[in-house]
Amino acid sequence: xxxxxxxxxxxxxLGEGIIWDNQRxxxxxxxxxxxxxxxxxxxxxxxxxxxxxxxxxxFAPVAGQDYLVAAFESGFAFxxxxxxxxxxIKKIESDNPGTRLNDGRTDRQGRMWAGTMVENSDLAxxxxxxxxxxxxxxxxxxxxxxxxxNSLCWSPDSKRMYHCDTPRQKINCYPFEALSGEIGDRxxxxxxxxxxxxxxxxxxxxxxxxxxxxxxxxxxxYAPDGSINLEISIPVSQPTCAAxxxxxxxxxxxxxxxxxxxxxxxxxxSQAGDVFVYKTDYRGLVESAFIRS
Numbered sequence: 261x262x263x264x265x266x267x268x269x270x271x272x273x274l275g276e277g278i279i280w281d282n283q284r285x286x287x288x289x290x291x292x293x294x295x296x297x298x299x300x301x302x303x304x305x306x307x308x309x310x311x312x313x314x315x316x317x318x319f320a321p322v323a324g325q326d327y328l329v330a331a332f333e334s335g336f337a338f339x340x341x342x343x344x345x346x347x348x349i350k351k352i353e354s355d356n357p358g359t360r361l362n363d364g365r366t367d368r369q370g371r372m373w374a375g376t377m378v379e380n381s382d383l384a385x386x387x388x389x390x391x392x393x394x395x396x397x398x399x400x401x402x403x404x405x406x407x408x409x410n411s412l413c414w415s416p417d418s419k420r421m422y423h424c425d426t427p428r429q430k431i432n433c434y435p436f437e438a439l440s441g442e443i444g445d446r447x448x449x450x451x452x453x454x455x456x457x458x459x460x461x462x463x464x465x466x467x468x469x470x471x472x473x474x475x476x477x478x479x480x481x482y483a484p485d486g487s488i489n490l491e492i493s494i495p496v497s498q499p500t501c502a503a504x505x506x507x508x509x510x511x512x513x514x515x516x517x518x519x520x521x522x523x524x525x526x527x528x529x530s531q532a533g534d535v536f537v538y539k540t541d542y543r544g545l546v547e548s549a550f551i552r553s
Contacts, residue, residue: 261541262492262512268300268307268535275515275533276363276460277318280505282546287505289515289535290316292333297341302506302537310341318364318374323549329393331374333360336393350399352376358386363410363460363501368418370395370551371441373402375409375423390423392441395553402443411461411471415484416545422449422469424458431458431471431482449486452476460501465509465543472499472514479514481542496532497525504544512538 270291278289287300292315299308315333322329327340335351353359353376364374376388390403390412403409403423411424411431418438424431429452435444449469452458456476463469468489469482477497481489498517505511518526518533526532 262490263539264536265511265539266537267531268537269531270298270307270534272296272515272517272533272535274500274517274519275535276500276517277316278460278501278503278513278515278535279320279365279547280503280509280513280544281321282505282509283321283549285507287503287513288319289501289503289513290319291533292317293519299341300535302511312339312341313344313346315360317361320366320372320547321549323370323551325552329366329372329550329552331361331364331372335361336372336374336399349393349397352391352399353388356386356388358382359388362388362408363412365412366548366550367414367421367436367438367441368548369438369441370548372550373412375403375406375412377406377408393550394441395551397552410459413461413463413469415463416465416467420484422461422463424461426457426459426474429454429457431461431469431486450482459499460515462502462504462544464504465545468542470502470512472502474498474500474517479512492538494536496529496534497521498532499536503547504542509544509546510540510542512540512542512544514538 272291273293319328319330330339336349338347358380359376362377372393375390388406408426421436431450456473459472461471479492514536
């Protein structure tokens, strides 16, 4: 049902933010720590890469445009990697130097969401939040008191939003009002195992959630009720994010990281930081572009 068919040997320090651009039939992802952006054609196996002006954490295509909406470490911007053009929309938490932006995604109505994470070791002082950049380029804060925001995605009908605060090892769901973008009260979906920290997530066409589990060497598929449907063992310890793509949206792409691994650990995980490609019997959903009104 699921077969590893190839690996993209990029040795990312912190591969993240992977998305499938269905219009261009290309795969995009970022190596946050090395300030690199990648674009990959799975048919020709052509790999392009660009240096980014600061750490790029997540992003999305902009509808009808050639540039991206990007969540850099310090804020939201429109960014064209081909020309280097950078147009800042809003700096985030400039008064909170212990945080940076991290995981994010567009909802199915074309709004961009991204949250901050705590990098400073003083967790008692610094906290992050989840932000929504709407179609009129207005930024609002939604969920607060976060340590590492991750797993942001939506059910196929947009009635549920999924999100986690990684160190707390819980994936939560929230009632979601698609028209307004308002979220309801938090409900617990999943408690992960002791050594498994929930990182990036994606929802497939059946409404099941796929979560990359940092430290757990696996990606887990959860049913909408939170029960485990299946697990994919990854040959490295730190999978970070997943995306469905390819012409039939049946390829599962998984980014991984080398960050924090000792030399001894890396000798046993020579593919840490690479992107793994699996052929599956499942199908993903077309990711929404950011809609600028």
